[in-house]
Amino acid sequence: MDAKLVWEARYSVGLDQIDEQHQEFFRILNVMGALADTRDIKRADVLPLLQSLSDYAFYHFASEEEYLERYRYPGIAFHRRQHDIFRDRIALFLEEVESSAADLPSLFRRIVTYAREWLVNHILVEDKKCEAYFKKGNELPLGLRDAPKGE
Numbered sequence: 001m002d003a004k005l006v007w008e009a010r011y012s013v014g015l016d017q018i019d020e021q022h023q024e025f026f027r028i029l030n031v032m033g034a035l036a037d038t039r040d041i042k043r044a045d046v047l048p049l050l051q052s053l054s055d056y057a058f059y060h061f062a063s064e065e066e067y068l069e070r071y072r073y074p075g076i077a078f079h080r081r082q083h084d085i086f087r088d089r090i091a092l093f094l095e096e097v098e099s100s101a102a103d104l105p106s107l108f109r110r111i112v113t114y115a116r117e118w119l120v121n122h123i124l125v126e127d128k129k130c131e132a133y134f135k136k137g138n139e140l141p142l143g144l145r146d147a148p149k150g151e
């Protein structure tokens with residue numbers, strides 16, 4: 001596999017909570033990368049890791065989407081679709097690992113490569129687009145956050 005993912009300042013989107021979650025995402029992907037580099041890869045080792053990546057993705061995307069709503073980010077629908085693409089792709093990979101007789105080491109390397117590339121690209125392109133909104137102080141006042149939308 002390529003070198004480990006290392007957090008850099010240029011990945012920051014200006015919100016500590018999201019930056020910390022992205023770092024945790026990197027950590028999970030690095031654990032997966034280390035397993036992908038070992039010779040003897042077993043389904044029993046791959047499945048829980050992939051499941052934890054999937055769980056973490058759901059948790060993290062939900063927090064991010066909550067911020068996007070709170071900051072009235074205009075591109076929220078498109079951004080959410082990008083998250084859906086990743087969630088769906090990982091679900092398909094999980095099925096593939098569970099069911100297929102495919103070459104597990106190469107399948108697993110493909111999964112780790114996809115997840116890494118997707119995440120780094122998503123942070124640098126889509127998440128970075130939100131940074132300006134977080135910085136501009138677009139946050140809804142507390143009392144209005146749960147108000148009905150669209151009026």
Ligand SMILES: [Fe+2]
Nearest residue numbers: 064122126127
């Ligand atoms: Fe995102």
